[in-house]
Amino acid sequence: MKPLEGGRTGQIWRDGDTVVRPSGAWTPTVHRFLRHVRDRSFLAAPEPIDITGKSQEIVSFVAGRVCEDLGDTFVGSERMLVSAARLLRDFHAASQGFLEQDGEIQTWMLPPQEPREIVCHGDYAPYNVATTEHEAVGIIDFDTAHPAPRLWDLAYAVYRWAPLSDPSHPGVLLGLDEQLRRAEIFCTAYGATAKERQQLPEMICGRLQALANFMQARASAGDETFAEHVAAGDAQLYLSDIDYVQQHRDRLLNALL
Known part of the structure; x- marks a missing residue:
């Protein structure tokens, strides 16, 4: 086995055509969900293979x-x-029906959001998307999957892919004008309605606030990984980006509408 680069270095390993990664209380639910989307012909997600007695899961490797x-x-x-x-x-379309059809007790890492329209990925960012030849072809890391409105997922995706993050932050290379242009392109390609676009700024802020709250709560409960993230300023960065989105809300709406 060889370690995969990215988050949780030394905890995620590739073994041939499979990936071995940490499991949690939510993993059985996520595996049932992954089978659901693949049964609906969405093959861009990992195939669930096994959950071992060593607090690990085994899924297929998503190439890209x-x-x-x-x-x-x-x-x-x-x-x-x-x-x-x-x-x-396409993922959201395949996600439909799982919540109604599953028939078992469901456990999720992140708290469900109302209305529970679909199962959202929860972290649809470039680092969780596999690409080939300038095309997005696969989605990885479904630990954060949870029931929520589809707009909840779209809002976070636009935040990450535009990205709607303060250019003064380290690693943010695009200015506001280009961010707004990319936000509109993403919404159009997704097929967002006028109503969804109108609600997007507030939904982005709500999603980031929920994320910061979750991180801080887990850190306070003694979770070392989240404690490190909070200590590194990650939660504060999300709170700062809430201010950034609110500051430019009108320009964002003009770009989207």
């Missing part, structure tokens, strides 16, 4: 390049942006 840096011309291209939005749309 994963890269977080939108400044990379490969990842940050408009073609990639459009394909990522369409992949999220």
